[in-house]
Amino acid sequence: MTDTLLHTAGIHGIKIPDSTLGHAITAFIRDTETELLFNHSSRVYFFGALAGQQRNLSFNHELLYAAAMFHDIGLMEPHSSEHLRFEVDGANAARDFLNSYNLDPSDIEKVWTGIALHTTPGVPEFMHPVIALTTAGVEMDVLGLTYDKYDASVREAIVAAFPRTPNFKEDIINAFYNGIKHKPDTTFGNVKADVIADKEPHFHKGNFCSVIRQSRWKA
Template structure:
């Protein structure tokens, strides 16, 4: 059963280079997660009847968490942007056209931004679909038991994957908590650090340098 699933992986020089790079860069947990994301995203595309470039989806899926790794983590960018930048540099070095590079960059940069990717380019939409399935199980019932078991057989999901992926997120962003403002990864910091104080959008408005507007009672500013 794993053979048919692995056949979904593009048989190309670029895909093989992507596989080698990510296998050497990420932990086993993240490599298998990224591989499952591609598989789930591909099947979602088939289910939805979408036309998409599987090579680009593969690159996006495999690189989407590279920004969690220390060697590719910046001091002040969101980890999604770090991963997108790593993919951009890799793809440009392999001669991928600029428009395709931008598509992959966008897919990675937006993969933790709910509600937007589904309305965009198929590669962008399907990368997020794969992530949401593997991490959150949002579309669990949309996949058959045969499909789920085949993917997990080919790319094992550790028994402690749920806590493992939360820890991997935390380890990759704990040094720059401010980058989680306005995105779901703030929940990760708050889960691991009970005293973490999230950035507050209303506070930014009220405390901006523009004149006018007293603090509202109980606003927590």
């Protein structure tokens, strides 16, 4: 399905925001991220927005789209600092981008917080819907935690539009590692420490990667 159709027809009632900002976000992330991360981030938006439907939450789709699409940009070298958590790098990049679109500062902060907390389970779900649903989308696409809450036809439509690679589980772990290996200390206290431990045995932790590999996803 083309970007144009996803802006107009959507999937199960969820559309990519058909606005100047929505198109700008799509273009920026497509030009900046790898195809793996672009497709992953797009799926995060759809799974997050569908979770909002399931929970009867009211939310701004543009803000959720911004948070979902920027949530992993801190893994990319041009947006990766030497000493900040990659989540904060991504949140800062989103804030810088959105500042040029005259959004309410409080809305930009919602996006910032959604990105900054997306690897901190147990907290975002109690916060503003944009923040909660960003994490919900990530947890579905990476961990498969709510896999059975989505009809197979919906999962298949989203993956058809934004494919998972044949070896996505390992590919996403490698993408995480490549984006944070130069600053392992920034993973202290969050799930990305498990990624470092998986690739560097002397830094031993492994729970996060085990959850990914044991998810219901086939790839």
